Amino acid sequence: MAVKTVFTTGEAAKICKVSQQTIIRCFDNGALKGFRVPGSRFRRIPREQLFAFMRDNGIPTDALESGKRKVLVVDDDRDLVELIVDVLERDGRFETKSVNNGFDAGMMVKEYRPDLIVLDVMLPDINGKEVCVRVRGDSSLEDVKIICISGMVEEDKIRELKLAGADDFLQKPFETETLIERMCRLLEVESFV
Numbered sequence: 001m002a003v004k005t006v007f008t009t010g011e012a013a014k015i016c017k018v019s020q021q022t023i024i025r026c027f028d029n030g031a032l033k034g035f036r037v038p039g040s041r042f043r044r045i046p047r048e049q050l051f052a053f054m055r056d057n058g059i060p061t062d063a064l065e066s067g068k069r070k071v072l073v074v075d076d077d078r079d080l081v082e083l084i085v086d087v088l089e090r091d092g093r094f095e096t097k098s099v100n101n102g103f104d105a106g107m108m109v110k111e112y113r114p115d116l117i118v119l120d121v122m123l124p125d126i127n128g129k130e131v132c133v134r135v136r137g138d139s140s141l142e143d144v145k146i147i148c149i150s151g152m153v154e155e156d157k158i159r160e161l162k163l164a165g166a167d168d169f170l171q172k173p174f175e176t177e178t179l180i181e182r183m184c185r186l187l188e189v190e191s192f193v
Contacts, residue, residue, distance in 0.1 A: 004067060007045045010143040014113055015050065016059050019140060026053070069187050072112055073098040074105040074131070075120035075149070080172075084118060087176040093189060102126035106134055114144060116183055121150035121161065129164045136165035145186040149174070 004011075009027065013020040026032040027043050032053045034045035045053075047064070054061045071094045075081050081098045088094040099108050102123040109117065117135070121128035128148050135141050148166040158169050168182050183189070 005047045007047070007050055009043050009045070012045050012050055013140075014115070014143060015064050016054060016057075017113065018059075020142075068093060068095040069116065069183075069189060070094070070112060070114040071096045071116050071118060071183070072105065072108055072114040073118045074100075074102070074123065074128075075118070076100045076122075076124050077120070084176065084179065087180070091180060094183075100124075102128070102131050105131050109135055109141060109144070110138075113141070115187055116145040116147065118179065118183075119146055119148050119166070121148050121152065121157075128166075129161055132161060132164040132166050145183075147179070147182055147186065149179075 007015070009023045010020050012032075013023045016023065023032065023045075024043065027034055027045070032045060033049040034043055036043055051061060051064055053059075054064060071088055073081050073084050073088075073096060075084075075098075078100065081100070085096045085098055088096050097108060097112050097114070099105050102125045105117070105119070105123075108114075117131075119128045119131055123131070128150070132146055132148070135144055135146065145167045146165060147168045147170060148161045149170045149172055151172045153171050161169060167186050170179060170182065
């Protein structure tokens, strides 16, 4: 598995569990070493610099060490959740947690801070679109990718989900390989598929 060697300020913030503003401030005042992308204002932080910064500031480095992408699976179909979690865990590039309703999803997103959410649209309590809106309404979660999954395929509903903040949509039933491929594309992880 290719380990990520350079991070954006958003990725560094997520790994350190601090706001992106904090990372930018530390970068700008020299506490966190890195470089700017030539011809742009984008800041980039090499892995070893981020590691040193985390160590020096007493931030647990396990998030950086594992290199695994964190995925939250939200679906009330427990069999499907089990299947997805099993496939992702076996893949080796993902660490997963799962919940079975929208309320728990809202709590877990804040606590777990996943890189990606696999979100069922038809949840028993609130619908997936509402979860998208809530995640997108929190600026500390702006880097979280959302793949909505559902048996419904009405174009206008899919469009509504994307407007609410979903990055992708997969119709049920789907092949787990297709899901992993889409996840890899959104997370910019090399796909083996």
